[in-house]
Amino acid sequence: MVKILNIKLLRDFVRLWTQALAIALVAAAGVGTMLISVGTYRALIETQQAYYERYDFADIFANIIRAPNRLLDDILAIDGVIRADIRIEKSAILDIPYMKDPASAKIISIPDIGNSSLNRLFVQKGHLPKGDKSNEIAISQAFADAHGFEPGDSFSAIMGGVKRKLTISAIALSPEFIYTVRDGEMFPDDKRFGIIWMRYSDIASAYNLNGAFNYLSVKKDKGASQAAIIKNLDNLLKPYGGTGAYDRSGQSSHSYINAELTGLKAMSFVLPPIFLLVAAFLVNMTLARLIALEREQIGLLKAIGYKSSTIAWHYMKLGLLVANVGIIFGWVFGAYASRLLAQVYAQFFKFPFLLFQDRPDVYLIAAFAALIAAILGSLQAVRATIRLSPAVAMAPPAPPIYRQFFLDRIGLSKYVPQGLIMALRNLSRxxxxxxxxxxxxxxxxxxxxxxxxxxxxxxxxIDATYFKADRQQATIISTKPLTPSAMQEIRRLPGVMVAEPFRVIGVKITNGNRQKRTILTGKPKNADLSRIIDLNLEPIILPEYGVAIPEMLASILNVKISDVIEVELLDGSDKKMKLQVSQIMQQFMGLGIYMEIGALNKILGESSLSNGANISFDTNKTDELFSLVKSTPTIAGITLLRKSLQMLRQxxxxxxxxxxxxxxxxxxxxxxxxxxxxxxxxxxxxxxxxxxxxxxxxxxxxxxxxxxxxxxxxxxxxxxxxxxxxxxxxxxxxxxxxxxxxxxxxxxxxxxxxxxxxxxxxxxxxxxxxxxxxxxxxxxxxxxxxxx
Amino acid sequence: MTNNKKTAFRTENLVKTYGSGETAVHALRGVDLLMPLGEMTVLLGQSGSGKSTLVNILGGLDSATSGKAWFLDKELTALNDKALTNYRRENVGFVFQFYNLVPSLTARENVALVTEISKNPMSPEEALERVGLKNRMNHFPSQLSGGEQQRVAIARAIAKRPNILLCDEPTGALDSKTGIGVLEALVDINSELNTTTLIITHNAEIQRIAHRILFMADGQITDEKINRNPVKPSKVKW
Known part of the structure; x- marks a missing residue:
């Protein structure tokens, strides 16, 4: 007897196929988005982890001004450190033959022989640089792609004041630069910024750093305390100008990818439930109507001896059948789209490979969730079949009862068209x-x-960053602190109209038991190009004393305006001072704090030094300016903000x-x-x-x-x-x-x-x-x- | 009634066949009919005799397979769907066996539904007064008895002052006492507004109230009688 009911079930399904399809699509979207978000999330996190493991991505990083290579033994002796990689990292201006505007690069050393011991390079094309003053380099893939570079191509760079012709021997990827941005920037500009790897001796001689390093990566033992290692490293590196070691969360590529992964994970918690909720309600609505229509049939089935539960199950199966169609659609769509999305991500982030595995568990969980939604949707509607007594069911239902509603009570319904009244009464019923x-x-x-x-x-x-705060056309970074007379030279560069100096120093900020390492930047009081903006995007005039700190940092440190924080300089001087928080500022990227440049120099006990300048220039003299920038030894890098913005939009x-x-x-x-x-x-x-x-x-x-x-x-x-x-x-x-x-x-x-x-x-x-x-x-x- | 009146409906060899081949059902097999303006006609016949099909074609709800039908000078059988809608809207009032009221609208609003789209309607209140329901105006269908619901349906049908009132078994769902009340309303309207009225029924007793009686069987008009002395519905019994 169940067989006959199943025939009815299939016929009902076929008869209601358009409605069933509409519901199935919604359920499919729920299943599909679950597969996509979970599948893509897993693929990325597994790829990331595998990449980190295979290529030995470090756990702890530190910048130092200059430390002798022999310090490596002391570093390795720190409890919990299992491996360490010391290297030189420098910025350089590039002169790329066909490109008028200067690009810049981070130049990183790799050991003279073999690959790095940590953050190892994945060579995609070519071979690792030979060294021995061959001027061979490996470049990051994104940079190579942006320029169409192939091994064998060459361009020039100013390294340590000397222009050198570099020849590409390899195009490479590194777990450190899955997402590549210039320090302090938010978005990549692969055309104007890239990573260059070069043999240690080649770099060391260019920068006079023979026998020394300025960047350290550490791999820790799994069980070891990160905080303890960081503390030991800081103590060890302080005399050499250590600016404070940090873990992966402070590494920009890693932290950006993690933000993206968090977003993806959040999507798996938000999207699928919405679709499944809607699907449940649609199943409910449709079944309830079907049951109302088939009232007499239900009465008849009961009258001839079918059990209430058999009948209820019969209708519930219809809901489940719809869910199953949705599940199959969702599986197909999700399997395809999650793979596609993971590939898009893998291309955007530079992964050398992509681990994508279809795991049955997500498919089963998604299907299970869709079935639960269908059951929940059916339950309430199906209950009606159980309640129906055969005698009542076989008689026609009582006519629908309508009541007066608010428009009637206030006497307005006379003035409303009947169609509208019908709609309103139906809704209120x-x-x-x-x-x-x-x-x-x-x-x-x-x-x-x-x-x-x-x-x-x-x-x-974009508006806040590029039009309210950083309105300069370019930022020039110098290789070493600039004296006022060196600043004058920058002002005299062709076309430069305004040049505002800035000073940067690493600091550790303390408020009670809360602590944070960050960068303190000094800017002129009335800076007009690169400004500090408040939460309403209005420019802030930096006071002579006190610092402006970003909202995020204020909440991390739990400080408000006029609180006093302790600032420790990380330049090896051990200098500590108390500064008042004078402004809370708007900043979307980073935790950098700001003060007036004169006041900062006073604290540093220096006369007016700067690390570079924000400039505006006459665009008619761009070519002249750029060609001079490319050959000025004191300039380590230049950022062209408008070009970066274009790239960002693209x-x-x-x-x-x-x-x-x-x-x-x-x-x-x-x-x-x-x-x-x-x-x-x-x-x-x-x-x-x-x-x-x-x-x-x-x-x-x-x-x-x-x-x-x-x-x-x-x-x-x-x-x-x-x-x-x-x-x-x-x-x-x-x-x-x-x-x-x-x-x-x-x-x-x-x-x-x-x-x-x-x-x-x-x-x-x-x-x-x-x-x-x-x-x-x-x-x-x-x-x-x-x-x- | 005299024959010099203008003709409301005229048909010529009207045929309606549902389906084709061996399964074809011949609902009308060549109906020729003449119905003068202002008369009350009763169309009598057993179930399946074709009377509803005939009324559906005259009311503009269905099309004929062959033959022709006119309302005044308008050839109904030549009208398209849109023109038929207009024809119904302007000329025809329907009363159904099962009232077909909109459950979400009150009596007055059910009538207003039609007056809103008519050119020269009477007010819903007047229409309801004519069927003796002025005091039940604000009741919903579920709050009215069957006879009352049918009288609302009649009020709805006449409110636009139609030329034709087509009633398909208007008393079919009612007991005799209530049914007679409904017939009284129809007779009053026919005499007061001079509305040409066609009542379909299989209840032979009802023929006594009409001016003209048509008998249908097997898809054809088999007989036609003129009743010179229609009686009041209150005299009718079944």
Whole structure:
């Protein structure tokens, strides 16, 4: 007897296939997004870990001004240190033949023989540099790709004041530079910044660092205390100008990837539940209607002896069948898209390989979640079949009862068109269904906002960073502290109109038992190019005493304006001082603090020295300026901010565009699922009523309007609710992305709300239009014959 | 009634066949009919005799397979869907066996549904007063008895001052006492507003209230009677 019911089940499924498909799509999106986020997350984190392990990514890093190589033995003697790599790291200006503007690079030494012992290079093409003053180098892949460099190509660099022609022998990747940015910058500019690896002797001779190193990487024993090693290292390195060792969280490539991975993980907690929730509610709505329609059949089945549980299970199986179709779609889509996304990520981040494994557990968990959603959705609807007594079920249901509602009570209903009254009364008769439909549509709206706001935040950061704070055209970094007369030389470079000096020094800040290492930058009081901005993006005038600190650091250290913090200089001088927090500033990247350059120099006990200058220049003299910059020995690097901005827009514009399209598609699936099902159910419940209207002379259009009114009202209600939901989700996303190094502001432009509302509205109209076409098929004659 | 009146409906060899081949059902097998304006006509016949099909075609709900039908000078069989909708909207009032009221609207609002889209309607209140339901105006269908619901349906049908009132088994779902009340409302409207009324029924007793009686069987009009002295519905019994 069960077999016959199964035939009914399949026929019901086939008959309701459009509705079933709409629900299955929503469930598929839930399963798919779970596979994508979990699959991509796992692939990236496993690839990252494998890469770190195979290529010995270090655990602890330290910058030193100059330390003798023999210190290595002392470093290795520290308890818990199992390996250490010492090297030289320098910045250099590059002169690339076909490029007018100067690029710069971080030049890193590798041992004279073999590969580095830590942070080993993966040679993608060519061979490691020969050394022996061959001037052979390995370059980072991103940089090579941006220029189309191949092994054998060459360009020049100014190293230690001397221009040298370098020949590329290898294109390489390193676990240290999966995400490559210039120190203190947020976004990559692969055309103007790259990594160059060179044999130790070649670099040491260029920079007069024979027998010395200025950068240290340490691999610790698994069980060893990181904090203890850092403390020991700091003690050991202090006399050599150690600026404080730091762990992976302070390593910019690592911390950026981790922020991205956190975001991906957050996605797996947010997106799939939304879809599954909506799918559950759609299953509920559709089954409830089917059961209402088949009331008499259910009564009959009971009358002839079917058990209530058999009947309940029969209807629940329909919900599960829909979920299964969704699971299969979701699996196929998720398997494809997660692989694709992982590949896109692997390309964006420079991984030498990608570990992507389809693991059955995610598939099973996703399927399980979808089935649970379907069961939860079915339960309430199926309960109705159990409650139904055979005698009651075989009699026609009592006519639906409508009541007066608020418009009637205040006497306004006389002035409202009947179509609207019908819609309002229908809604107030089934408030739960109306609420769930509204919720479904608002979830879609919210999803869009949470997905689209990232562009607004990015634009806000760009505006704050490039147009409010750092308005200089370029930043020049010098190889050694510049005296006022050297500054004058920079001012005299061709085309330079304004040059503002800056001074940088590593510091350790303490407030009570909270501590943080960071960079203290001195800038002129009335700096006009590179400014400090407050939380409202208004420029701050640096006071003669006191420091401006970023909001993030203020909360890490738990300080507010006018609190006093202890600042220890990490230049080997051991100097400590108390400084007042005079301003809280806006800064999205890094924890750097700022003070007036004169005051900083006074503290350092120096006359007016600087580490470089922010400049603006006459663009007519760009060529002249650049060619001079490329051959000035004291200039170690130059950043062209406008060019960086262009690059940034290029890099992120594309991925933000893809993200936007995906979000729109996902939101449209939800809206379609909700609107299509709720309208089909309405049409089924009100077919007789609507056909009667047609008989009475209402045109198809007028009947459609009546049918559309309800969903229109709900959508109009859902959109603002979705705005609220989306705003809080966006807040959550921004919060999830936040790391110590990077903070995403929560900015949602009106245009984003507008776009989200518009997408939802159009998706509603399109779905409604698909249903509306069925009005033509209403059987006018049947209406005359049947009763409710 | 006299024959010099203008003709409301006229048909010529009207045929309606559902399906084709061996399974074809011949609902109408060539109906020729003449119905003068202002008359009350009762169409009598057993279930399956084709009377509903005929009324559906006259009411603009269905199309004929062959043959022609006119309302006044308008050839109904030549109209497309849109024109038929307009025809129904402007000329025809329907009363169904199962009332077909919108459950979410009150009596007054059910009537207003039609007056909103009509050119020269009476007010919903007036229409309801005519069927004796002014005091039940603000009740929902679920709060009205079957007879009351049917009278709302009649009020809804006449509120637009239709030329034609088509009633398909209007008393079919009602007990005789309630049914007679509904017939009274129909007779009053026919005499007061001069609305051409066609009542389909298989209840032979109802023929006594009509001016003209058409008998249908097997898809054809088999007989036609003119009743010179229609009786009041209160005199009818079944």
């Amino acid at each position: 089934r408030p739960l269904r109306a609420a769930l439909t509204t919720l479904g549509i608002s979830l879609a709206t919210g999803l869009l906002i949470a997905g689209l706001f990232i562009n607004d935040s990015l634009e806000y950061m 890099t992120f514009g594309e991925s933000i565009g893809i993200m936007r399209d995906v979000m729109i598609a996902l939101a449209a699936i939800i809206v379609f699922g909700v609107v299509y099902n709720s309208m089909r159910i309405q049409l089924s419940e009100r077919a007789r009523e609507l056909a009667s209207l047609r008989v009475l002379g209402f045109t198809k259009f007028e009947v459609s309007v009546i049918l559309l009114t309800e969903i229109f009202i709900l959508t109009m209600l859902a959109i603002p609710i979705g705005f609220l939901l989306g705003t809080s989700w966006a807040g959550l996303v921004a919060y999830e992305y936040q790391t110590e190094l990077f903070r995403m502001p929560l900015i949602i432009e009106r245009s984003t709300y507008g776009l989200a509302g518009l997408v939802v509205f159009i998706a509603m109209l399109v779905s409604a239009f698909i249903v509306q076409r069925r009005i033509s098929g209403l059987d006018l004659i049947a209406v005359l014959k049947t009763r409710d």
